[in-house]
Amino acid sequence: MKSVLVAVTVLALAAPVGGGTDGFRPGAPGIGDPAYPLDGNGGYDVRHYDLDVRYEPATDRLDGRAAITATATQHLSRFNLDFIGLTVDEVTVNGRAAGVRRDGDELVVTPARGLLKGLPFVVAVRYHGIPETFRVPEIPLESRFIHTDDGALVAGEPESAATWYPVNDHPQDKATYTVSVTVPDGLTAISNGVPLATTARDGWTTWRWAATTPMASYLSTLAIGRWRVDRHWHDGRQTIIAVDETLPPTLADDAVARTDEITDFLEGLFGPYPFEANGAIVDRHDPLLFALETQTRPVYPASFFGDGPNPFDDNLVAHELAHQWFGDSVSVRYWRDLWLNEGFAAYAEWLWSEHNGFITVREWFNLMYDSPLDDALWTPPPYDPTGATEPFRISVYSRGPMTLHALRLTVGDDAFWRIMRRWVVEHRDGNAGTEDFVALAERVSGRQLDGFFTAWLTGSVKPPNPDPLPPGAAKAAVPTIRNLHR
Template identity: 50%
Template sequence: MRRLLVATLATALTLAGTGVAAQAAPAPAAPGIGDAYYPDYGNGGYDVSHYDIRLRYTPSTDRLTGTTTILATATQDLSRFNLDFVLDVSSVLVNNRPAAFSRQGDHELVVTPARTVAAGGALTVVVQYSGVPSSKVAAGYTAWIRTPDGALAVGEPEIAWWWYPSNDHPADKATFDVSVSVPDGLEAISNGVQPRPPVRETLGYTRWSWRSLKPQATYLTFLTVGQYDITQDTTADGSPVYNAYSQLLSPDLRDAAQASVERTAEVTDWESTVFGPFPFEARGGVVAPPDTLTFALENQTRPNYSAGFFRRGSNTYVVAHENAHQWFGDSVSVRTWQNIWLNEGFASYAEWLWSEKNDEGTAQEIFDYVYSSYPDDAAIWTTAPADPGVAQLFGDAVYDRGALTLHQLRLAVGDDDFFEIVRTWVAQKKYGNATTAEFTALAEKISGKDLDALFQAWLYTPSKPALASVAAHSAKAAPVAPKSWATINRTHQLLGEH
């Protein structure tokens, strides 16, 4: 980016006798990144490249203290900018100088540097803070989850606010270092790899360190603290696999969870043959204590799972779903939240492909069952997946109708073109952001077909699409779902799956 000079008072007017127009004065950055669904999420004026998060957490009091260092680049002449954050801030430095700061709304920290930062200039922000995360309410709730032995910082679309200041939107991804000191005997787990083993500190605390080497969205960055049993392995290509199971799990839950999550390397190896090479440096999963987390979330490199997913026994479908997100949602992230079906539709369809791979029901059989199982006036049909609205951001139209759409695309273009579309999409958008319009354009380019009518019916129209030919789709009056998939899918609906 070309560096611009900061305008001075003398150049605020047109330079006399020269005809040269003055530069605009430095301005405050926008308090939002430009998302229509969440106008005040994320921030304008800068682009983050790295977060260094250094914390101490005491579960007995739920007190967290920390220092987060943010490395960024100004994208405009910057006199003021915002961070998304709710804890109590004691100091802010910008480029090694104390900065003024104030609160605006329920999650905006407004920072005024001592000196204007020119567009293209480096921005190093150091925020020191403390607080009790579970006492902070923003966007109408508290995302931080206390557990009997620790806490979970796991959530979507917002979670960072409760433990580190950030530009909280998937359009601004960065790399991460997370270092957390917790009382001896507890584990602190986050994303990526361990650059060093846990280190015993003085006064009864142990420091755990984690590093994410690839661009990562803020909501995909997690922290889990508690008593966990940890298993470690490596994949065939040498990538570390790190799984963790709450010690509060009953033996039956623990066995079912481990029989599922320990297959993560197998599942992701198979998904790599379908979607392309695994995009990150580590794999694994974390199973939370019972009755704490109520969903599963695709945290980058290491999804977190509610124990409830394993109450009926082993469940590799949720493992396939969350790890499909490593490609769809984590590597290829939404540009705005309106495009969320690109995450959830693909992850849901990955379950159908996993069922097909294991001879537990074909994708066509699942399509027939899902299509027929919802009444004509159900929200899945009255909501357009390509623009679901905030109220239906995680509704059936995004998940199931998103998967139905992908199966219709597969039928329309054939398997060869369909899977070429999928792999090309992942390769071209790797570590970036994407929109529905970009996906549909790619599908038409690779297939050479006009797919406007298909996508209009399945993604944009708030009514139940008609099937072109009942015979062609194997539809029956009352299709019976493949038993394994149907049981798992019901669990997903009861718990909620991101």
């Protein structure tokens, strides 16, 4: 009986386009995000990426195979994948050769047979080339697929995944991953999640990783190089910390070594850590001018750390670890909701700072609040409900956490912490927007808060300060604030 069921299932996976089955149409070339209209794609939902890449740093060439398991959310005649720059060698859908063409950074795939709504299908893509690096020369800054002196590093927001594999590149379509990376002997390849078997043959080593919890594509990472690696178990999961071996141990090691300690502190605030592994990647590459909350393994630039123990270094680690809850587990529905990532992580950073005996939450709040209204810390506001404007703005890191602190003072500690914990539970492994958070805050607190959130997130004037410092209170940390934006 099993063989008959398998045969029926295979036949049902695809139907001839126009061959007696009506309603087949192309998937949308974008997922519908107002800020980035062509990010992501419509018509399907990815369940799993199985990636197998080989990278040669000497030539910067990457050869890859991607098997993408997805489910059609409509009767599909064709669909798009986000894919930047690399040359496509072959595409199959359910084992049959598919039509493929380029449309800018979109890969347009036409399967031999239409795909029926609600049924799974598998897209296999073979490809090769030199991955593109996004550069801003005047800063200078590099992101997405970064070619380093001893290998490569993938990190970038809102886009990076499409530079090394075909993908539905938007946080709304999370998936699990298995990643195999083959590199020359002597190099280590690190990705998200837990390590699997490592094998070596003919001068090459293959490193295998599995991210078993759904992950937004921009949070996937690949780090190839020579690392000082610490692997240990903590609270039933592996913590894997990789630091560029050319860095002195006194630079970043002390801060990232507090990963478990800081995670434990954040668990006490927000509930259980949401993933199967933890860790850090610290790379020495001058144009890497940002840290990123890549899932289970945040990426940090060496230049963000000072020599020896430093509370600002610890704050940086706290910020990226807090993102594992806010941004990674609970992801934005659209990029206009970015303050739900950055504002929450920044507030967690303030809470750690106070716990660590550094700057108190009240002091952080007032350092931000006292900046002039025309300063980027205030203007433009952190949230544009239309989503039409650029969401990556400094105010998400300042007015975002100020909004949370003001909410805490408005509804009281008991309601505030119930709001924060329920937010994590209700939207775990999913997506949510600002309207969802406002509704939750009102439901838990029993208060009408539309006016409050409008004033703090979109208003053009400063709301009254609910927690002022006494006159003459020290503000010695003001010069450091602008170095904290990431």
